[in-house]
Amino acid sequence: MVVAVGIVLVLGAHAAAQMAKQGTYAGNFGWYAIGKTFELEKDHAFWVGEFSGTFFNETGQGFLHGTSWVCPGVNDLTNGASTAFQGYCVVTEKEGDKAFLVWKGGKGFEGTYQWTGGTGKYTGIKGNNTFRGVPLPPTAQGYGLLKGEWQLP
Secondary structure, eight states, X not given: OHHHHHHHHHXXXXXXXXXXXXXXXXXXXXXXXXXXXXXXXTTEXXXXXXXXXXXXXXXXXXXXXXXXXXXXXXXXXXXXXXXXXXXEEEEEOTTSOEEEEEEEEOSTTEEEEEEEEESGGGTTOBEEEEEEEEEOTTSSEEEEEEEEEXXXX
């Protein structure tokens, strides 16, 4: 009887620990940017660098909560305003599993991103997402409001 109860408890804990195969999420990505700006001509510059920080799921737990994000990218600037930007992100959780995405945007700080793959439990991840960046001038810091969907094979 004790062995049977132990098996049920172990199997139940394992099932609860498994990740769902799909879902939606929303949260905040607090970032710090480092990079270099190149002046191409009067009122036209090109920025190359990296945004890095931590993502916090709005539920305080669950999908990607507390993960590290490193996002290399580029930004085309006209008259000091962002006109086109794009890049990639490597999202790493504390266990070491990674998810990869590609992002892009146009005027302002709004854009889209798509999951393109991953390692470990994120292998084969796909999904469409949106973001709105909120820079905090005059610092190199800000945050992104992220929301979207994900699906695993």
